[in-house]
Amino acid sequence: MTPIVLITGRYQLGNDAGIFQDALYIGFELKLPFTKTWIDSSATDITFIFYTHDVETWGTWIGHRVSINGVEIGRLKDPDDVQGASEVFRLVVPRTTLDSALGGKDNFVLTVELERQPAMPGLADDFVLWRIESDGTFAASLGWK
Numbered sequence: 413m414t415p416i417v418l419i420t421g422r423y424q425l426g427n428d429a430g431i432f433q434d435a436l437y438i439g440f441e442l443k444l445p446f447t448k449t450w451i452d453s454s455a456t457d458i459t460f461i462f463y464t465h466d467v468e469t470w471g472t473w474i475g476h477r478v479s480i481n482g483v484e485i486g487r488l489k490d491p492d493d494v495q496g497a498s499e500v501f502r503l504v505v506p507r508t509t510l511d512s513a514l515g516g517k518d519n520f521v522l523t524v525e526l527e528r529q530p531a532m533p534g535l536a537d538d539f540v541l542w543r544i545e546s547d548g549t550f551a552a553s554l555g556w557k
Contacts, residue, residue: 413452413548415461418522419444425476425526426538432466435540440526442541446552448518458510459547462488462501462524466539476539477525478503483513488524488539510550519556 422435429437462478475489486503514520522544528537546552 415545416451416548416551418446418460418544418546418552419554420543423541424538425524425541427526427528428538431538432540435542440528442524444522444544444554445556446520446522446554447557448514448520449551449553450549451551452549455549456507458505458507458550460485460503460505461543461545461547462503462541463543463545464488464499464501464539464541465497474527476527477523479523479525480505480510480513481515481520482523483509485509485513487527520552522552 422432423442424432424435424437425440425442426437427440460478475487477484478486478488485505486501488499488501490499524541526537
């Protein structure tokens with residue numbers, strides 16, 4: 413299926429405001445209210461695709477938490493443990509997990525939470541989120557209806 417764009421923009425998460433001059437600094441958490449629409453109601457898994465740059469979660473650092481209505485659906489963790497500009501994260505969510513998080517409702521809050529690294533404070537925990545897509549089985553519009 414063709415991916416569906418849920419949101420675009422440039423949002424800096426972190427504790428060092430202004431290091432990414434082309435991004436809106438939002439601090440430690442981004443909460444996005446969405447209203448869902450099923451494109452393929454028979455899908456057994458739904459994939460969310462996150463586009464970022466400068467996620468530097470190396471070694472045993474578990475990465476930045478992504479949740480729907482407080483239910484963790486995955487983590488944004490540097491896949492190669494190397495410094496690099498762009499990353500693409502594919503979080504595959506079982507339909508049962510998503511249904512449970514949605515609780516039978518069409519409205520939900522998708523949250524990306526900055527996980528600070530106590531052993532490596534500073535710029536290592538700052539990154540930019542610039543796009544979120546679904547795999548085409550699931551669409552969502554910003555705002556609640």
